Structure formats: structure tokens, C-alpha cells
Amino acid sequence: MDFVGSNILSVNQFERQDLEQLFKVADTMRPYAQREKATRVLEGAILGNIFLEPSTRTRLSFGCAFDLLGGSVRETVGAAASALVKGESLYDTAWVLSGYSDVICIRHPQAGSVAEFAAASRVPVINGGDGANEHPTQALLDLYTIRKELARHDRSVDTLRIAMIGDLKYGRTVHSLCKLLCLFNKIHIVLVSPPELAMPLELIAQLREAGHTVKISEQLETAIAHVDIAYFTRVQEERFSSQQEANRFRGRLRLNRAVFTRYAEPNTVIMHPLPRDSRAEANELDPDLNGHPNLAIFRQTDNGLLVRMALFAMLLGVEGKIERHTYPVGWHSRRNLN
Numbered sequence: 457m458d459f460v461g462s463n464i465l466s467v468n469q470f471e472r473q474d475l476e477q478l479f480k481v482a483d484t485m486r487p488y489a490q491r492e493k494a495t496r497v498l499e500g501a502i503l504g505n506i507f508l509e510p511s512t513r514t515r516l517s518f519g520c521a522f523d524l525l526g527g528s529v530r531e532t533v534g535a536a537a538s539a540l541v542k543g544e545s546l547y548d549t550a551w552v553l554s555g556y557s558d559v560i561c562i563r564h565p566q567a568g569s570v571a572e573f574a575a576a577s578r579v580p581v582i583n584g585g586d587g588a589n590e591h592p593t594q595a596l597l598d599l600y601t602i603r604k605e606l607a608r609h610d611r612s613v614d615t616l617r618i619a620m621i622g623d624l625k626y627g628r629t630v631h632s633l634c635k636l637l638c639l640f641n642k643i644h645i646v647l648v649s650p651p652e653l654a655m656p657l658e659l660i661a662q663l664r665e666a667g668h669t670v671k672i673s674e675q676l677e678t679a680i681a682h683v684d685i686a687y688f689t690r691v692q693e694e695r696f697s698s699q700q701e702a703n704r705f706r707g708r709l710r711l712n713r714a715v716f717t718r719y720a721e722p723n724t725v726i727m728h729p730l731p732r733d734s735r736a737e738a739n740e741l742d743p744d745l746n747g748h749p750n751l752a753i754f755r756q757t758d759n760g761l762l763v764r765m766a767l768f769a770m771l772l773g774v775e776g777k778i779e780r781h782t783y784p785v786g787w788h789s790r791r792n793l794n
């Protein structure tokens with residue numbers, strides 16, 4: 457795939473070699489993300505961030521990634537604060553904002569809306585999550601994390617054993633991740649959810665067509681017993697018809713340190729796209745796991761910065777020019793990425 461000028465709407469557009477290329481560039485972003493060096497390679501460029509659903513990580517890491525490459529960020533947050541609430545179409549919004557920006561990242565509650573927006577945009581558009589459909593950059597950073605975690609034990613993504621746990625019906629991060637895993641070989645997947653929140657059938661079919669083994673379960677303990685990755689998700693309460701409906705499922709599948717120690721293998725890595733729902737009635741990943749070396753959730757968020765920096769650099773065609781625009785960091789910084 458040619459990254460320059462492309463929209464990033466779905467993980468379906470990636471081949472394995474594209475992932476290799478992206479992850480190689482992501483590795484080179486570490487000194488910049490750690491503030492060991494700074495670069496002005498995107499000086500003058502503007503990222504337009506449009507977030508019409510709640511977001512902390514995705515919005516801020518896109519913004520920080522662009523800033524770290526020397527660019528600037530302009531954003532609008534919440535439909536109520538934009539002219540969409542006055543009845544403006546996505547078409548008009550895309551035309552206007554693409555006149556102001558060099559790349560746009562948009563999150564929208566409706567599946568397919570970001571593709572509609574991109575069709576009218578004059579600059580590349582990145583899908584920051586469109587309803588329950590896809591969240592491609594989350595899947596990219598998840599895969600980058602999985603690779604890194606497995607590499608510690610000399611394993612690769614081919615032959616990966618993974619459990620996906622929680623709301624698999626509405627969770628767009630697991631939808632994108634399943635599609636991305638179809639590019640690899642001989643994966644064993646256990647899908648753990650209440651039957652009402654099962655993974656869409658077409659995604660299960662896609663996984664099987666790719667030659668993967670898919671098991672369906674409602675039982676957390678047995679599902680996490682023989683996996684490399686236990687990937688948890690939050691019940692996507694905003695997609696349910698009512699809060700009471702969502703509450704029926706919150707807290708059904710939870711992991712704490714005791715359950716993990718008893719059932720999981722010593723090298724099993726715990727992942728979650730975050731936010732984890734830490735309210736007592738949900739709590740899918742108990743805070744007593746904090747500090748556990750196998751809890752990779754904050755390695756995921758740090759990796760997200762690297763992957764998003766790489767993506768911007770490649771979409772704007774500057775990945776080979778960063779070094780030339782590098783300058784020393786003049787402020788005191790003690791940060792170290794996970």
C-alpha cells in the first residue's frame with residue numbers, strides 16, 4: 457500500500473508488508489516520544505481532530521504524536537460544540553475542515569460515517585473509531601504491542617494464542633483486531649462473552665477462512681488457561697438501548713490477581729484498549745493487577761504514541777526526513793516510555 461496521502465479507514469487495507477513497514481518506522485520514533493531528541497519535520501502542518509464521542513487516549517495521543525513531529529493540532533470535541541448540531545452534513549464539514557488541515561482524525565458514533573466524511577475530504581482522513589465498526593489505529597497499536605510482548609519469549613504472531621473477553625458485539629477494537637489477525641497464520645482464538653454480546657458471525661467466519669481456530673466460550677477461567685494474550689474489553693454501554701440493559705452485562709467477566717495467578721500461564725499478557733471500567737459494578741480488570749509485570753495496558757498506550765507518529769510521518773511522506781529536522785531537547789525531561 458502507498459501510505460502517502462491515504463485514508464486510514466479500515467484495517468482491511470493493510471497487508472503484512474505494510475505492517476512491517478509501519479512498525480519499523482514506529483521503532484524509530486522512540487527517542488522523539490521519550491524527548492531525547494525533538495524534530496520539526498512537520499512544522500507548519502496542521503492536524504484537524506474531530507471527536508464526536510468521548511475519548512482520552514485516542515484524541516490526545518493523535519494530538520501529541522502530531523505535536524512531537526513538530527506539527528500543530530486544532531480540534532473540535534463533542535457534536536454539540538460543532539456545526540453538525542445545526543444540521544450541517546458530513547460532506548460540508550469535510551470540505552471545510554480539509555481546507556484548514558493537512559490530515560484529519562475523526563471519531564463518530566455511526567458505523568460508516570468516517571468513510572462518508574473521507575469521500576468529501578481533500579486531505580487524508582484517519583478513522584478514530586466509527587460506532588461499533590472499526591478502530592484501525594487501535595488495532596495497529598495492539599498488534600505492535602502483541603509483537604513486542606511475544607518477542608520477549610521468542611514468539612511471533614503466527615501461532616499466537618489469544619482470548620478476547622467482554623463485549624465482543626459492540627467492541628470496535630476487537631473487530632479491527634480480528635480482521636488484522638487474518639493476515640497471520642495458525643492463530644488460536646477463544647472468544648469469551650455472554651451470548652448476547654458475541655462476536656459478529658461474519659468476523660468469526662473471516663477468522664476461520666484465514667485458517668484460524670476459533671472457540672466460543674462464556675467461561676473466563678478456562679479461556680485464559682492456555683493463551684499468550686488475554687485481551688479484555690469494556691461493556692460498550694453507550695451502544696445499548698438503555699443503561700439498565702448494559703448493566704445486565706457489566707461485571708460478568710472480571711479478572712483479578714487471584715484468578716490470574718490461579719488459571720493463567722506465567723507468561724500470559726493482559727491487554728485492554730482502555731478505558732477499563734473501574735466502577736465497582738464493572739471492574740473488568742481489577743486494580744489489584746496494577747504493577748503486575750504481565751499487565752501490558754500502559755505499554756499499549758505508550759506504544760500508541762509511536763504507532764500514531766509513524767502513521768502521520770508515512771501519510772505525509774516524511775519518515776525519511778525526520779533525522780534532518782532534528783534538534784536537541786533543551787528542557788529537562790525524565791520521562792521513559794514503558
Ligand code: NCD
Nearest residue numbers: 514585591629690729730731
Ligand atoms: C476504545 C474505543 O473507543 O473504542 N477506546 C480507545 O480508543 N482506546 C475502547 C472503549 O471505549 O471501550
